[in-house]
Amino acid sequence: MVDVRNDGYDDRRVIAEKKGPGRTIAIVLIAILAIVGVLFATGFWKADVTGGDMPEVSVDGGALPKVDVDSKEVVVGTEEKTVDVPTIGVKDNGED
Secondary structure (H helix, E strand, C coil): CCCCCCCCCCCCCCCCCCCCHHHHHHHHHHHHHHHHHHHHHHCCCCCCCCCCCCCEEECCCCCCCEEECCCCCCCCCCCCCCCCCCCCCCCCCCCC
16 A cells, blocks of 8 residues: 655655764874875974984892983073064044
8 A cells, every 4th residue: 555645745855874983083194194295394393213322221139220211312402682662652633
């Protein structure tokens, strides 16, 4: 048995396409890869793996270990500068 009704409406159907979490994860991964690529391209992040020796560590009973580590040198300093600052004036137009 077939039930046929004609209510004056079209037989159009709306299909809602649900997007799963895969699309969001893909967008996040692409963004992370782009950021990592920019960091490598600018030299901010380097994949320099040469000289990766383990530090020399020796321990005596009850004493703190002696560690020999070569780290990067951080240079911090100050520099004296002269900055021209504009002079700000106020005009009195005579109104009180």
